[in-house]
Amino acid sequence: MPLSTDDPRTVAGYALRARLGGGGMGRVYLSFTPGRRAVAVKVVRGELADDPEFRRRFRREVDVAQRVQGFYTAPVLDADPDAPQPWLATAYVAGPTLQEAVAEHGPLPPPTVAHILAGCAEALASVHAAGLVHRDFKPGNVLLADDGPKVIDFGIARAADASTLTRSGAVVGTPAFMAPEQITGGTIGPAADVFALGLTAFHAATGHSAFGEGNAQALMYRIVNTEPDLDGCPAELRPLIGRCLVKEPAGRPSPAEITEAAGALVTGGPSDDGRWLPPAIATTMAGYHPPDELRPPPTTPAPAPTAPPAYAGPPTGPTAYAGPPTGPAPYGPTAAFDRSSPRGGVRWPPVAAAVAGVAVLAVAAFVVHSATSGDKSGGSADEGVGGGPSTTASSASPTKFGGGFTQEYSDVSFSLPSSGTPGASFGTHGPEVTTDGSESLVSDLQYLPEADPGFIRFYDSDQAAPVDGEPDGKACYEAVKRHPISGHVNYGDLKVGTRFCVLNPTEAQLAYICLTEKPSSGALTWKATGWQAPDE
Structure with missing residues (x-):
């Protein structure tokens, strides 16, 4: 989708080329790194940016999400949670969301669903290992790339959950894919993501919900109070999906157990050419790559000299200062983190960029700062626990507080x-x-x-x-x-x-x-x- 008059043209050095999509948390734009690699830049909407509690949690979630590493996840590439409008960037994934694929092509074959279960469970294990809980896992947050599913959007719901918007009664998350404990206000842990994975896999295999259709309140009531209807689910997938949908969190399998069980249902793994996908989807993958007209022009390398110049002796005088370089850098951020990862697909028509419903990636919460191997405080006597350095102030040391506390x-x-x-x-x-x-x-x-x-x-x-x-x-x-x-x-x-x-x-x-x-x-x-x- 072309940029509109109310869209920014740049974000922290990223030249924005098109709008990829948007949602309740903000808008997503296409940009490119200096090396011409496509990235998705998400800008948080103003109402959230103005909320101090959202900013506090968003800052922490950016920090921990940058540590999530996994083949089936899309980690954060660059971010500035302290900008006037917070933003983050991930690399662009060429492919549809699972939600789009099912809507356009119908239920997916069991081997493909098993690949999705195994890959997404491995992704969730990576997310949980970093101390995060996704909280909004659903078909719209799973991208189908050539080399397997990619889980995105892990955690922005966690930051929004503490904002004034939610404290005033707004619902964060997608009701049709919430776990019972998420709906009732219980403790939300990794098992909530497992429940959502089960609902997502059932949707991929059947095209509908295990708890029926209807308004959000009716769906949430059934999720909490009734058993899932697994009719229509392929027989080989039903036992595993049913275990994921147990009401009590402790009764659900771990992501590692899901990966093992789902892996037993398929032969081989996702390949780079999309062969894990059904042909009807695999043949559309090329259309999700950004068109050439949106890419920045390649830089022209300086010609290599044919022979080294002859030595002309020492300089006879000082070299004149030519002044600072003028003009902005051609493309991309001036100092982006080099944490490349797959991110976010839109199918591009031949002429104009058309939105294909890209799901927004953001970050999650819950960071664990583990004790380091060189822990100086484990016994702490040497480090001064209960007897540390004196708090006598040094007037020669200015601080951000400037003495005015x-x-x-x-x-x-x-x-x-x-x-x-x-x-x-x-x-x-x-x-x-x-x-x-x-x-x-x-x-x-x-x-x-x-x-x-x-x-x-x-x-x-x-x-x-x-x-x-x-x-x-x-x-x-x-x-x-x-x-x-x-x-x-x-x-x-x-x-x-x-x-x-x-x-x-x-x-x-x-x-x-x-x-x-x-x-x-x-x-x-x-x-x-x-x-x-x-x-x-």
């Missing part, structure tokens, strides 16, 4: 229970505690009491430091910058009176926390004082 709360008590995976984040109104395991993985402070041994860790260990003394914003900031903790802190090394300073990733919120109670039950009680950076 705005205290937002003081000595607010909070507790982390001794079960599950609780966490606490430090915002403008004080500590916010969660006991949702997936939520806690993006908390500023995380507690893993059931590990052996139990320990605490921080979302970013480079933004936390053990300290002594009373709360002091400027000294707290400087301690973090000069003596960041490395890794985690074992439960046994935590003493009443242990203190930390924690700076969030945007460096807009700073917290001083002190352990006040450590009962034998394993719970941890803290008190927190927090500051906000002044406006710049």
Whole structure:
């Protein structure tokens, strides 16, 4: 689709060539890297960009999504979550979505569905290994490429789930592909993605839903309260799909089990020429490559010299300065991350670019910062847990806070229970505690009491430091910058009176926390004082 008058022409150095599609989270555009590789650039819509909580989660999800690596996923290539309108870029995948393929060609043969099950389960395993849950897995978020299915859009629903839009009652996700626990407000973990994978595979094999049709409320009621109707599902696929659709999350197979079971139903694997797809789809794949008229012209390399120039002796005078280069770089970003990956297909007509319903890729949440092998704080006595560097301020060190701290709360008590995976984040109104395991993985402070041994860790260990003394914003900031903790802190090394300073990733919120109670039950009680950076 050609760009309209309200579409931007560039995003952070990416020259936009066409609009690929859009949805509730933003619009997607076609661009190219300096090496003429196609990329999809997604720009978040303004209402979400204006929401501070969305930005906070989106920033973290970009960070963790860049770590997702898997053949059947489309990781993030480049992003700027702090731009006036946040954006991200992925490489472009030439191929239709599963939703489009089924709508145009009907149900897919069982071997193709088995390939989709196996590949998508492997992709979800990669996503889950990074601490993410997709939350919006559906046929529109599976691209059918020549070399196999590609899972996209893992996680933007997670950021939107915390925005003011959803807090005001909007629904995030696609009701027809939600798990029961997602609908009822329960804990959403990897098993929710398995349920959605089962519904997606059933749709691919039959062309309809296992819970019938109708409005969103009726569908969600049936998903929670009735059993799936698997009539019409091929016999070889029915047992595996049925296991994925068990109501209780614990009863569903893991992605690894799905990959193994589905792999047994097919011979060989996806090839680079699309032979895993039925012929009716495989013959259309060439039409999803961007047309030449949308590509930037190739750069002309400088001609190679035929012979080295003769040495003319030392220079007789200084070389005149020719001034800085003029004009913008020809195409693409000036400093993009080189994390190339497949992304997003549109079928292009011979003359104009026509939208083929590209699903939007974004990022997900839930990052796990594991303790490093060189953990200096595992025993922590040398690192100063409960006896770290002094918080005496150095007036010679300017900080982003500039000495002008705005205290937002003081000595607010909070507790982390001794079960599950609780966490606490430090915002403008004080500590916010969660006991949702997936939520806690993006908390500023995380507690893993059931590990052996139990320990605490921080979302970013480079933004936390053990300290002594009373709360002091400027000294707290400087301690973090000069003596960041490395890794985690074992439960046994935590003493009443242990203190930390924690700076969030945007460096807009700073917290001083002190352990006040450590009962034998394993719970941890803290008190927190927090500051906000002044406006710049």
